[in-house]
Amino acid sequence: MARKVDHNFADECAAAGDAPRIAAAAAFLEMGDRLGITPLIATGEVVTTAELAAAVDLPEAGVRTYCEALESAAIIERAGPADDAFRAVPDFDVIQHQAGFVSWTMNANRPFIEGAREFLSDPGLASGIDLRDGREVAVSSQWMGSKGFYPAALAAIIDAKPAVAVDLGAGTCRLLIEIMQSLPDTKAVGLDLDPGACQAARDAADLAGVGHRLTVVERSIQSIAADPSPLNGAEVIHAGFVFHDMLPGEEDVADQVLANCREALAPGGMMAITEAVPYLRNDRERRFSAIVSYYHRQFMKRRLLTEDEWRDKLVDAGFSNVSSVELAFPTGRLFLARK
Amino acid sequence: MARKVDHNFADECAAAGDAPRIAAAAAFLEMGDRLGITPLIATGEVVTTAELAAAVDLPEAGVRTYCEALESAAIIERAGPADDAFRAVPDFDVIQHQAGFVSWTMNANRPFIEGAREFLSDPGLASGIDLRDGREVAVSSQWMGSKGFYPAALAAIIDAKPAVAVDLGAGTCRLLIEIMQSLPDTKAVGLDLDPGACQAARDAADLAGVGHRLTVVERSIQSIAADPSPLNGAEVIHAGFVFHDMLPGEEDVADQVLANCREALAPGGMMAITEAVPYLRNDRERRFSAIVSYYHRQFMKRRLLTEDEWRDKLVDAGFSNVSSVELAFPTGRLFLARK
Numbered sequence: 001m002a003r004k005v006d007h008n009f010a011d012e013c014a015a016a017g018d019a020p021r022i023a024a025a026a027a028f029l030e031m032g033d034r035l036g037i038t039p040l041i042a043t044g045e046v047v048t049t050a051e052l053a054a055a056v057d058l059p060e061a062g063v064r065t066y067c068e069a070l071e072s073a074a075i076i077e078r079a080g081p082a083d084d085a086f087r088a089v090p091d092f093d094v095i096q097h098q099a100g101f102v103s104w105t106m107n108a109n110r111p112f113i114e115g116a117r118e119f120l121s122d123p124g125l126a127s128g129i130d131l132r133d134g135r136e137v138a139v140s141s142q143w144m145g146s147k148g149f150y151p152a153a154l155a156a157i158i159d160a161k162p163a164v165a166v167d168l169g170a171g172t173c174r175l176l177i178e179i180m181q182s183l184p185d186t187k188a189v190g191l192d193l194d195p196g197a198c199q200a201a202r203d204a205a206d207l208a209g210v211g212h213r214l215t216v217v218e219r220s221i222q223s224i225a226a227d228p229s230p231l232n233g234a235e236v237i238h239a240g241f242v243f244h245d246m247l248p249g250e251e252d253v254a255d256q257v258l259a260n261c262r263e264a265l266a267p268g269g270m271m272a273i274t275e276a277v278p279y280l281r282n283d284r285e286r287r288f289s290a291i292v293s294y295y296h297r298q299f300m301k302r303r304l305l306t307e308d309e310w311r312d313k314l315v316d317a318g319f320s321n322v323s324s325v326e327l328a329f330p331t332g333r334l335f336l337a338r339k
Numbered sequence: 340m341a342r343k344v345d346h347n348f349a350d351e352c353a354a355a356g357d358a359p360r361i362a363a364a365a366a367f368l369e370m371g372d373r374l375g376i377t378p379l380i381a382t383g384e385v386v387t388t389a390e391l392a393a394a395v396d397l398p399e400a401g402v403r404t405y406c407e408a409l410e411s412a413a414i415i416e417r418a419g420p421a422d423d424a425f426r427a428v429p430d431f432d433v434i435q436h437q438a439g440f441v442s443w444t445m446n447a448n449r450p451f452i453e454g455a456r457e458f459l460s461d462p463g464l465a466s467g468i469d470l471r472d473g474r475e476v477a478v479s480s481q482w483m484g485s486k487g488f489y490p491a492a493l494a495a496i497i498d499a500k501p502a503v504a505v506d507l508g509a510g511t512c513r514l515l516i517e518i519m520q521s522l523p524d525t526k527a528v529g530l531d532l533d534p535g536a537c538q539a540a541r542d543a544a545d546l547a548g549v550g551h552r553l554t555v556v557e558r559s560i561q562s563i564a565a566d567p568s569p570l571n572g573a574e575v576i577h578a579g580f581v582f583h584d585m586l587p588g589e590e591d592v593a594d595q596v597l598a599n600c601r602e603a604l605a606p607g608g609m610m611a612i613t614e615a616v617p618y619l620r621n622d623r624e625r626r627f628s629a630i631v632s633y634y635h636r637q638f639m640k641r642r643l644l645t646e647d648e649w650r651d652k653l654v655d656a657g658f659s660n661v662s663s664v665e666l667a668f669p670t671g672r673l674f675l676a677r678k
Contacts, residue, residue, distance in 0.1 A: 009665070101359045104362075
């Protein structure tokens, strides 16, 4: 019985754009993260509400109502004639990718929104990076990064066909596992400080059948300044969003890590650094670039380097053929350099 | 020096869509809300960082850095040659409207995201509506509603040219003030339980030069069941998002309020109800409709009525010529009925 009024209905709908859809998906997926359900849906497998309820230790009635809401939201769909079996919709990966931007910006960094008055009142406040919930940062970053952080790095590294690839700040070694799956003779070394991420990396590599080619090292990036032995034999070294965490306070350490990378690389070897660069001005990136830059500078007290500063730093470390690649991930750049 | 890789850069950018932009704007505007700056920018007036700093009692250096980040995000722009004078960009209203959806869904209702496990574990939990921060609900609703809630109601009511219009749950009486500005002979009665909203309504009406035609009544909607005197002489009665708050627990009260509205209306008078309807399935509305419906049902323990249920309720109350209007605000409908 609904009729549309013709005054400016279309304009009003256009004004909201995708905001209602994107916000709703982010809320449903974050809620599902707290319930333990989102990762089970993300597999793409068919699951019943009884299986989900058992897996996450919740009453089936509650899980069913949640799934029915997700179905009505077109985040999952019914699988077959049974009314209690569901699977992710075909574009679930895109929905989760978009939700990641909202979740990282609005929730993982929420202490900065709520604490803004305190930080702006006292410029001498120390870095607020530890105010954040590390798990929420990791989950939202994984959602954001699923399509955006590393495709260009992956393509460049596979093209280089290294005998040994090292990833500094490897997390769960998703990048290295993909590289080894594409290059059957390549070995890899993943370095990360987080014990849970290291164990998850070993498990994921075993599951992918490449565990015998992966060495996981539980160490800080900074430790490479004093002991570069994990880099031995590397033909490619990648570092994703880890160098900026040393700036400005540990710039000498960062420079030594970079020097040691160059030293360890085989002749012709490649350094690949994925980083956020500050305050870009182009239409596609400027708004997200601004919040990333502002969070880092004002609240985390980190200095992001510009493209020119990265080029200078790589040249100063003795690298040549420095280039940068624009990433789909807004404000992200991949810097490539040769020994 | 950036070069684009051609593998699937465009597809990867398309996958993120507007999510990075929308998320960043929501974070900046929420932060500005906590700082007190967002309402000052929203006026559209040129402001200097010194004026802003004085108005919100913060050091100018901090306000300046924040404004520079907003400028880089294309949320404000420089006004003139001075580097410390800014004003909102021309599409600021659209940016704030979109941010409202994110802010309402991801922040104002956050207790439901974080508390999901508790609510799903115990179906007997009482309504969680009071877990929310009322101010955050009001601010995000105002941002969302700026373009979406009431244009259709406004058009229909202006078309009816009532001598007296009443709004139940009038908030700051924005709808009534607009009606009186369009109809110079119309008087209005705004009813709201919140003393702060009532005072703001009086101030806004005075500022708009229509204060002598507005009566503000500080009462609950429920009180109309026992004492309908504020409805006397009404030719139009509007109620926006207030009836569902009485369902299911106070359905008899809601029915009596509706009956009293019909009784009080002049012959041919119009009842106009703006409401959220549950679990719509069309592409435009289904995702946001699902989160609105799920929040209300699972956490606030409210029952939203379908379009058919609203039509039946209005017919049962003795109204005729019931129709519904699709709103740009997703999952919103305007129900119109005649005495």
